[in-house]
Amino acid sequence: MGGFLQEYAKMIIAAIIGTFGYSQLFGVKRNRLSYACLGGALSITVYFVCVHMGLSLLMQNMIPAVVATLYAELMARYAKAPATVFLMTSIIPLTPGSRLYYTMRAIVDGNRTQANEYGRETLVIALGIALGIVLVSLIFHQISRKKLSYRIRFDEDERRD
Amino acid sequence: MGEKLSREDAELALECALDIGESMLRTGAEILRVENTIMRICRTYGDGIVDVFTILSLIIVSWHPDGGRNITQSRRIYSYATDLEKLEELNALSRYICENKPSYAKIKDSVHEIMCRRKKRFSKSRLAGYVLVASAFAVFFGGNLRDGVAAGLVGIVLYLWDMLFAKGSKNRVVYSLIISTAAGIACILSVAAGIGVNTDKIMIGSIMLLIPGINLMNSLRDMMSGDIITGILRLAEALMMAVAIAAGFGLAIMAFGGLC
Numbered sequence: 001m002g003g004f005l006q007e008y009a010k011m012i013i014a015a016i017i018g019t020f021g022y023s024q025l026f027g028v029k030r031n032r033l034s035y036a037c038l039g040g041a042l043s044i045t046v047y048f049v050c051v052h053m054g055l056s057l058l059m060q061n062m063i064p065a066v067v068a069t070l071y072a073e074l075m076a077r078y079a080k081a082p083a084t085v086f087l088m089t090s091i092i093p094l095t096p097g098s099r100l101y102y103t104m105r106a107i108v109d110g111n112r113t114q115a116n117e118y119g120r121e122t123l124v125i126a127l128g129i130a131l132g133i134v135l136v137s138l139i140f141h142q143i144s145r146k147k148l149s150y151r152i153r154f155d156e157d158e159r160r161d
Numbered sequence: 162m163g164e165k166l167s168r169e170d171a172e173l174a175l176e177c178a179l180d181i182g183e184s185m186l187r188t189g190a191e192i193l194r195v196e197n198t199i200m201r202i203c204r205t206y207g208d209g210i211v212d213v214f215t216i217l218s219l220i221i222v223s224w225h226p227d228g229g230r231n232i233t234q235s236r237r238i239y240s241y242a243t244d245l246e247k248l249e250e251l252n253a254l255s256r257y258i259c260e261n262k263p264s265y266a267k268i269k270d271s272v273h274e275i276m277c278r279r280k281k282r283f284s285k286s287r288l289a290g291y292v293l294v295a296s297a298f299a300v301f302f303g304g305n306l307r308d309g310v311a312a313g314l315v316g317i318v319l320y321l322w323d324m325l326f327a328k329g330s331k332n333r334v335v336y337s338l339i340i341s342t343a344a345g346i347a348c349i350l351s352v353a354a355g356i357g358v359n360t361d362k363i364m365i366g367s368i369m370l371l372i373p374g375i376n377l378m379n380s381l382r383d384m385m386s387g388d389i390i391t392g393i394l395r396l397a398e399a400l401m402m403a404v405a406i407a408a409g410f411g412l413a414i415m416a417f418g419g420l421c
Contacts, residue, residue, distance in 0.1 A: 027244045101407075137385050
């Protein structure tokens with residue numbers, strides 16, 4: 001069990017450093033870096049918990065994405081920054097970069113069954129992340145006041161008076 | 162807003178609104194944010210009806226100020242690169258404009274200030290970002306420390322490549338194909354030179370640098386706020402880029418795979 005935890009700790013630290021690197025790439029402001037890195041750590045920790053519980057591949061990625069999106073939307077309101085800042089940095093450790101590689105490798109090696117399997121897994125992971133983001137963002141879109149308020153030319157309300 | 166807006170002033174105001182909208186789109190804003198900003202700025206200077214249509218590569222605005230005549234302007238957006246710091250500053254600027262109604266010359270200056278301030282081509286923090294992402298994710302996906310160092314070196318190569326060639330390329334799919342072939346060759350060479358151990362982990366680390374995750378996320382956010390067209394455009398681009406990245410690394414393995 002001890003070695004197990006150590007392995008997870010190493011990966012979480014690597015994920016935090018990777019998230020930090022990403023925020024440098026996309027110019028996240030300095031005073032928000034710590035929140036951004038925290039998001040990456042949070043999503044990858046939840047991911048490990050889900051893997052440990054033996055959930056299906058879709059759920060393994062959907063639940064961390066839900067948690068990350070919740071964190072990002074709440075943080076955006078707290079730190080008064082666009083939600084994209086925190087969402088991007090929290091989601092990055094979940095992206096299926098390794099599956100994409102193994103799919104390509106299997107295709108190059110001509111191993112059709114493996115290519116099929118890895119390709120499907122890549123798509124399922126991407127779908128899980130997308131579902132997680134959509135579920136939470138939909139709720140926040142409904143309650144946010146940032147709706148487009150536009151005037152149109154032939155408005156029925158104007159005709160009445 | 163009782164005074165009537167002259168034709169020249171209206172054109173200048175619309176130009177300022179478009180300057181900010183275009184800059185926002187180029188730094189990676191969602192469509193809803195761009196349209197909202199343009200609409201708000203126009204209505205600060207001379208109410209009326211504003212028709213904005215924005216997709217990934219184009220903004221068209223028709224504005225009919227109260228008591229004036231209809232004017233239309235459009236902008237074509239060729240390339241975009243996500244820069245959240247600039248985006249936040251543009252956001253703050255547009256909020257300031259709506260509250261304080263500054264002069265048009267002042268708005269132009271501020272936009273220019275934000276977009277052209279960091280003219281330096283070489284940026285230490287971006288280089289650090291490339292190195293950290295590549296090496297951290299090489300270790301994250303199961304590589305050892307030597308793989309991390311090798312992936313960091315590949316990160317430096319990719320940074321230099323981006324610095325030299327990214328500006329001139331309009332087609333991001335072809336660009337991903339070329340840069341990932343170069344990255345794949347660099348990964349194989351780093352193992353052949355005895356720095357790295359596992360080619361696959363080093364390659365995964367550099368794939369994480371190129372993967373279009375942020376496009377995919379923006380596409381979801383656009384589709385959810387009702388901008389299906391741009392959502393689909395971004396999604397198609399992200400998928401094509403993912404395939405191009407896989408193909409690029411595949412080409413590198415097929416050509417130089419014998420070295421390790």
